[in-house]
Amino acid sequence: MYSTKYHRASSVAEATSLVSAAEDGKFLAGGQTLISTMKQRLAAPSDVVDLRHVDDLQGISVSGETVRIGAATTHAQIAESEDVRNVCAAFADLASLIGDPHVRHMGTIGGSVANNDPAADYPAALVALEATVHTNNRDIAAGDFFVGLFETALEEDEIIVAVSFAAPKKAAYQKFPNPASRYALVGVFVADGSAGARVGVTGAGSDGVFRASDMETALDGEFAAGSLDGVEVDTGLMMSDLHGAPDYRANLVKVLAKRAVVAAV
Amino acid sequence: MAGISMRVNGREVDADVEDRTLLVDFLRNNLVLTGTHVGCDTSQCGACVVHLDGKAVKSCTMLAAQAAGSDITTVEGLMSDGELHPVQRAFREHHGLQCGFCTPGMIMAATDMIARHGAALDEATVRTELEGNICRCTGYHNIVRSILAAAAEMNGTQQAAE
Structure with a gap:
């Protein structure tokens, strides 16, 4: 891995300002793709800004049929969420099939969605559920969010805060x-x-x-x-x-x- | 370089490390806790599994700086009062290892899955949960046996204690 500078953000505003100030900054969520990519020297950000400790990105809330999942929620938390399972078991099942238990303890939905790997699981659910991707600047329909291979509608310095969807029948x-x-x-x-x-x-x-x-x-x-x-x-x-x-x-x-x-x- | 501190196997540790230092390298090189192994180094094999705040993670796929402020348990931290952990004992009794290279990761994965599933842990679940741990010697049968035996013993102990 090339040299990099680690920062830990405690708020979304702090995270965006840290990345803006960096020469080539990257947001670091669970790191289950980014750290591996950096180890292979396929990515070499000058700075990484850790989002795991930002309170505003945490938590799952289910209100009626509406599910909202904070971006820093891990795959394991989604897979184990009774609230998610009660209204949309398929979504919890999907999370339980990602990687392996150790990867699911670190990897986050926000990180996976932002990476838009063409073989990742969440994108299939988000487009089928016509979900909304909430960022620090705007709300983006899932259908508009996933642009191409590893490409999304996210702008530089834009952070996914949460995703939400209405549970289907x-x-x-x-x-x-x-x-x-x-x-x-x-x-x-x-x-x-x-x-x-x-x-x-x-x-x-x-x-x-x-x-x-x-x-x-x-x-x-x-x-x-x-x-x-x-x-x-x-x-x-x-x-x-x-x-x-x-x-x-x-x-x-x-x-x-x-x-x-x-x-x- | 940055100063980081965390708790490893119950002990507070402080060190100055490069920001790019991986947690596994910090454990092995700085703390000389060489029980945690590097197998594939690409997040596949699970030889590097440790517990981060009680949850199994791959220490080759996170920076030491990400773990700052956390509670880390490695295979060296499982013994208590000079006694092997029930999972360690079960691996010895049921021949859950041959060359032993994957064993620290297997044991840390096993203690994590037993903690999460408790008495509901069955053979199919163990095999599914071992998705992230690769063994090239045993063919897994004795590893599964070891984990089930340890789970039965640990759940039995808990019931007796209640």
Whole structure:
């Protein structure tokens, strides 16, 4: 790892001013991606600003059907939250499938969402739940937030404060983990919400997370796995790498979407 | 360089370290607590697992500075009154190790999972929870056996104490 300067922020305002003042500052949440990336010298920020101790980024609140999760909440806290599980068990299940127990104790939802890894789990849920990403400056719809591979709508010095969503009637997440990395080779989050069926797909798209609108239309007819039988997944939209060819990923999208519909509660 | 202080195995420690120092290197090089191992160094293998404020974390994937002000427990901190921890004892009795390189991480992961699951810990849960700890010798069967035996003993002890 190249040399870096560590700062610990106690407020959002302090964190943004520390990063602004730095030559090439980065926010550090749980560090489960950033520290590894710095060790490989793929990132070399002059300064890192630790957000784990900022009170305004902590905590889960569930009010009626509205779930709000502070950005510094760990995957483990989400997976273990009875409040989240009561209104949207699929979201807690998704968090329990990220990494391993040790990673889940450190990694945070804000860090994961800001990184927008094309194989990360949360983006599939956030687009399917039509969630809102709250930053220190504004509220961004999840559909506008995830721009491309590792690219988001966040500006420099902008911090995710929380994410929020309305719990759907039914939802489920199905993940086909890469056997080596445990990232999603394909992950599909299906939700039956007030505005209709929503299908978010991660790990598969060549441009990152996307909503499978043909599947949503089919499920709006009847929310049943059989409704997806006639839907073709466009292989032209699929990522291709040594882990899976486009047609393999396209098939997985359909298989996992059907399983998610069956599993939805 | 920055001054950091934390509590390690019940002892207050202070040191001046470079900000980029990893927690695992701080434990091994500054404190000479070499029980915590570096296996893969890429956050996969779990040989470096320690407890940060009671929760299992990978010490190769955090800066020592991130742990400042925290309570750290390493494998060296599990013994009490000269007696091995029940998980350590179970690994010895059930041959939960061969070369032993992964063992400190396995033991720290095991104590964490037993603390979280208590009496509900079953074989399937142990195997799932070992996702982040890699052993290249045992094939895991005896590790799982060791953890289940320790969990049974620890839960039995708790019940007897109640």
